[in-house]
Amino acid sequence: MYSFKDDYSEGAHPRILEALIQTNLQQMKGYGEDEYTREAIELIKKKLKHRDVDVHLLSGGTQTNLTVISAFLRPHEAAIAASTGHILIHETGAIEATGHKVLSCEVRDGKLAPNHIQAVLDAHTDEHMVKPRLVYISNPTEIGSIYSKGELEELSRYCRSHGLILYLDGARLGSALCSEENDLELSDLGTLVDAFYIGGTKNGALLGEALVICKDSLKDDFRFHIKQKGGLLAKGRVLGLQFLELFRDDLYFELARHANAMAKLIKTEIGAAGYRFFTHSPSNQIFPILPNWLIAKLQEEYAFYVWAKIDEDHSAIRLVTSWATSEEVVSALREEIRKAARN
Amino acid sequence: MYSFKDDYSEGAHPRILEALIQTNLQQMKGYGEDEYTREAIELIKKKLKHRDVDVHLLSGGTQTNLTVISAFLRPHEAAIAASTGHILIHETGAIEATGHKVLSCEVRDGKLAPNHIQAVLDAHTDEHMVKPRLVYISNPTEIGSIYSKGELEELSRYCRSHGLILYLDGARLGSALCSEENDLELSDLGTLVDAFYIGGTKNGALLGEALVICKDSLKDDFRFHIKQKGGLLAKGRVLGLQFLELFRDDLYFELARHANAMAKLIKTEIGAAGYRFFTHSPSNQIFPILPNWLIAKLQEEYAFYVWAKIDEDHSAIRLVTSWATSEEVVSALREEIRKAARN
Amino acid sequence: MYSFKDDYSEGAHPRILEALIQTNLQQMKGYGEDEYTREAIELIKKKLKHRDVDVHLLSGGTQTNLTVISAFLRPHEAAIAASTGHILIHETGAIEATGHKVLSCEVRDGKLAPNHIQAVLDAHTDEHMVKPRLVYISNPTEIGSIYSKGELEELSRYCRSHGLILYLDGARLGSALCSEENDLELSDLGTLVDAFYIGGTKNGALLGEALVICKDSLKDDFRFHIKQKGGLLAKGRVLGLQFLELFRDDLYFELARHANAMAKLIKTEIGAAGYRFFTHSPSNQIFPILPNWLIAKLQEEYAFYVWAKIDEDHSAIRLVTSWATSEEVVSALREEIRKAARN
Amino acid sequence: MYSFKDDYSEGAHPRILEALIQTNLQQMKGYGEDEYTREAIELIKKKLKHRDVDVHLLSGGTQTNLTVISAFLRPHEAAIAASTGHILIHETGAIEATGHKVLSCEVRDGKLAPNHIQAVLDAHTDEHMVKPRLVYISNPTEIGSIYSKGELEELSRYCRSHGLILYLDGARLGSALCSEENDLELSDLGTLVDAFYIGGTKNGALLGEALVICKDSLKDDFRFHIKQKGGLLAKGRVLGLQFLELFRDDLYFELARHANAMAKLIKTEIGAAGYRFFTHSPSNQIFPILPNWLIAKLQEEYAFYVWAKIDEDHSAIRLVTSWATSEEVVSALREEIRKAARN
Known part of the structure; x- marks a missing residue:
């Protein structure tokens, strides 16, 4: 049974483990004050062509989101998110647990636009x-x-x-930036948003997200917030070494490109077989709408989420590829789809 | 410059890295529902000779403390800690940030006894x-x-x-249980306290603490709390594999015994040289009181914290040993002390 | 300019002020432990025909809602409310500020039914x-x-x-229970809901709400929560005396009946004039849909909220009556409507 | 049994009740936007000779303290208080419930000085x-x-x-400013502290405290915080009218002077009888140290708190006077003490 359920089913890219081993017995300062973390941070700043940012390495996405949002907002202030937003639904009320409401906008394609936000502002007047x-x-x-x-x-x-503060959750940022439809560069983010994070966990790291704070007024005392929320790892080197490896050359983007390419191969095959898609997703997650009999057949050999019921006979499923998805596995899946479509 | 500052200056015990590598490309479920985590949990329960406990793996000590205390208490309830307690001082108000006061007890030797607690209860009456x-x-x-x-x-x-709920922070539990003065067994904890954690980070893991909840009424829904506070790692296997390795045989205790033995060697030498100690500490942290000239001399080759000023000419320092402290380093330090004492 | 904006534009019913004056110089215990508060509580229990409840007097609705919800829930638990719910929109995130998400249900008429709640449960699975x-x-x-x-x-x-805990916000409970369409009795609430409050502020008191906790497991230590959230008035007698006066005889219901009767008179007139209503509201708030020219005309002499735009030429307005709304004022308004309708 | 337990045993000064009655049926805007509240605020600003402050009326002291401190601080910031501070002990963890630690300073006479604060700063370094x-x-x-x-x-x-932000809790500010040892003026506070409140509840009001925010950067959006914490009364007029009455002429100070004078009379008598005092308190609370037999005797006719045990035969008691304490009662108490002292 091969899983297309998510992009964190495997461990880390082998180069990352290798880096951990090579440096293992060196003594380093704790809490992210080690040399590897410093080096990783410098590297990320360099990629951002914009040295006037602060970079912090945290252990996971929910941890990053809750630390950021509680640090940036005063008690009466709220966040706005698309109705599909991760913080709105899938983080067990982590943001509310720090005292802040998350206001929901109904959107079709997962993306917020000024008109959605304006409607929220119009409704919140006093x-x-x-x-x-x-x-x-x-x-x-x-x-x-x-x-x-x-x-x-x-x-x-x-x-x-x-x-308004603009904060971008980049849990899968690599996949976005390496999408063939993308026209954004990593360095654009440093000027367009106030803070964002570069997701490591879903792109080859064991764990770790690199938070970038661009806006000056949001930078002060941020390490206090990380510590207070439990996100300051004693062996911060574990995060530093991973991001160092991911950004030393372009491994981070290479891994994301691979994941996207695998998704594209599957997508093309499904399209060729005459099936449509639930959303337009030029990244490493695709949502084909398939007949239920085909879904049942695929489930014999593959694990994946059934995302939404479309009609009595069809459902949308979610297939996620990653840096670790092999071309062999993808070929086999394509073959399966091709055969099925012929019937 | 060799550091005796803490027990998290190095990476992980090599067997742990080996385990990560061996299993790296296996696909596993996320969020601690993988087989390694399950196996690690079963192993810990077995060591506890008391299967009716819940075990959860979390990423760090502050994370564990804040998740536990906020999950266990109602809004008006408070924690009691010794005046030296980690949650009281060194966690940036993490407990208060979840809404709870920490009440301090002045104690001499870091240990709480019923009379300290009774005084707190007597003062909190309505x-x-x-x-x-x-x-x-x-x-x-x-x-x-x-x-x-x-x-x-x-x-x-x-x-x-x-x-009252009794919660034990075991960040260095291995060192306590392997102390030559210790008469507690790991399995005693399962019956004596309501919850405790077995620290991995400070005893050979890259990161990770194993929380054990013993009291039934505290077990419900605990995974919700871990997720809400940002402590549920997507690649939970990273924690599972480490505890599996630490408890598969007695590696966890072996590492702690080594750390204690190294501390003991240093302690004996310092005692033989005629110096006294700030506290009685039969574990991997020792606090010798040394003349300032000797401290200055040692600082030329070793890093450590100066803990407290004793008088004009003497200070207490803290020396911490770990699973990674080598006998060679300890011999060299002992020789240094011996020479110094002769002068 | 007469205001139909709300039911808290005037002070208190004169009998309440009289009671404050009569007892003013008697010395009483603070923090709600005075005899008047005790007596008021006993009286409310008696009206509830159900003595096994706890009653607490608090200063306002938001204060009561946030104290109740934060006391009743554990950190990972959430409240469910209709999309029009007061706690969802109009309390500045007071519930979230205590750490809890409020989940919204789209409903037509402001009322929650089991199917709405079931949909929320179905969507919250892990x-x-x-x-x-x-x-x-x-x-x-x-x-x-x-x-x-x-x-x-x-x-x-x-x-x-x-x-699930069922909690009823009775800011205008008097008006509901005195509605001609009502078939509930105050004493029914003691058995049907787990907690509710009897609103004083909007029915003749200067301030004050009487919280009734029916479910045993929710009663413990409630005064700690009131104090912690800032709701324990030093001169608790001010609340006690008011509820004593409101429930000594049936003043509370008399005042609500008057408010409802005034609303009914206006409603009947508007209906007779051929206009429809935005919602079916057999209580002291009515929402007629009027032509904009008529609204403009009424605004010359009356203050009220324009609630919703219906079409280019019509809007719904909100008219609220209270214990203090006089028949003279209502007659004048009716005459105005009658005249307008004739044009 | 006459009570010297506190200064909130009676209702309000009669002029305040009179003002409530006189204005009772006037329609006013809710939530503190009424004319009386505006007028009261203007009056307070005038007394402050410093118009560039914001004034808000809140219902009680704990409510004010928790609203202020949570509004002013970011999540990682803490308050410093004397070990006897009200927020530290007597508010059920209200400040911690908003997420903030309160750091305690041991002081002798209840007053903080720079050296106490410096010691806290020195201990909080990272x-x-x-x-x-x-x-x-x-x-x-x-x-x-x-x-x-x-x-x-x-x-x-x-x-x-x-x-550092300097915040002054003025629950009994009148008594301080009217003390014969006082050399501060109300208007000095507007320049010396960043925020303070003028206590109404303990000086003749039914309830109510007037918060003054002096520092510009702390003023923004404060009404959001009051609402979120449940402190925005629908009938804000109740607070406005009281402060209007207290500050229209100098009633506020007159009441405080009376309370102080009554305390002084008792104090003088006790001193003349040869007894000492637990603290130097030139305000409306005094803490005489009396023989236990005399305390027992006084308890037959008066209620008061026994504050601290001094030795086997003596204890300190607390006697509190107020605007409502009559000279007759004080005379009787003095006579009692005089007689007792003769024995």
């Missing part, structure tokens, strides 16, 4: 309601779509002119 | 004050002392008869 | 999401509708069989 | 500890002592030069 203050987006979104540079620029302009 | 409800202890304590079985039994009886 | 635990309803709802006894019984059965 | 940020003082303190102008100036200079 001190009897929370004050919307931070816009949370993901790229790619939870349903695989990606933001174009134009869309992000528009969002960025809107947020700045309305005093 | 609804204008918080309700003391959870007793937080560490073994070993922050200053290296350990609880005897008798002391822990007494504390346990007291807490049970007063409706 | 520890990656909050655990729905408390159902928040208002009677009357924020749009003036009321629950029938049958509806409340059904909701009560559903909540009990699903382990 | 991100593993909370960041001390707000200094909480009370005037008079919880044990009746008062700050001189010089002391407050020194504290003010210190806080400003160290980036």
